[in-house]
Amino acid sequence: MLVKEVSTCINQQFRDYLLNDPTYPMPYEICYIDAKKQIIEEDHSTDSIYIIVSGVAIEQHEERILQFLGNNASFGIDAMFNAGTTATSVMALTKMVLYKFSIHDIRSKIAARPVGATLLGNMLSHHVLTLTEQLTDTSSNYDKTLKILLTLASFYGEEKNSAIYVTKYFTKKMIANYLQINYSTVASIFRGLIAEGILHDEPHGIILYPATI
Structure with a gap:
């Protein structure tokens, strides 16, 4: 489980x-x-x-x-x-x-x-x-960041048309704090997720496309 x-x-x-x-x-x-x-x-x-x-x-x-x-x-x-x-x-x-x-x-x-x-x-x-x-998680920073994004989306997101729409109630700084990694690392991972079509980042929210993961 x-x-x-x-x-x-x-x-x-x-x-x-x-x-x-x-x-x-x-x-x-x-x-x-x-x-x-x-x-x-x-x-x-x-x-x-x-x-x-x-x-x-x-x-x-x-x-x-x-x-x-x-x-x-x-x-x-x-x-x-x-x-x-x-x-x-x-x-x-x-x-x-x-x-x-x-x-x-x-x-x-x-x-x-x-x-x-x-x-x-x-x-x-x-x-x-x-x-x-x-x-003690030895996963890559990329995997850990994506995992917490999916968790946060499940808490407060809305699924529609194979995507999850999430009001941005959290920040990259919070994710960096939680994962105990540099803010610049989280920002770089966000850019990578956007380039891969997994994430769309807007000022007031994000859109995740789980089917692309």
Whole structure:
């Protein structure tokens, strides 16, 4: 199973545990977040865990982008194990809709429905595995850049006529930060993708042509 498919499965299981368990309904809030808003600050206390309904965010540590977060992804979970303090920050890249849960309420449910502890453990383990794979990825910079572009397109793109249209909610600088490569390298790869007919780059968005890959 691909990493993305595993992530989707794990995220969906945790979401179902919180939202779709008629034997133990969970209270929650629906939050509407503007683009560029900081949702969680690094090394600050929080009493909430969030699940993304729509939109995209970035998770950062010491100004390094650790991951891009899309639909059904959860964040703030580390605060459950760090005395209510988060080790990372999360900022909205687009307008977002979030489910917001109290950590206290989640702990109460886990006490009554212990399977939640397993689901949380699965999420944390997969998160560590994903970061490890990212750090040890020996693929070429070209392949890594194309891979993250396809991921970002899947988060917030619209498929039409064998192409994926994506509003440019991210920048080349963000991709360089995430991949830990030079901005000039990412810019050069973009030019190569354009020359190959895989990518069309415009000021307000990009168009990807997966059939040409």
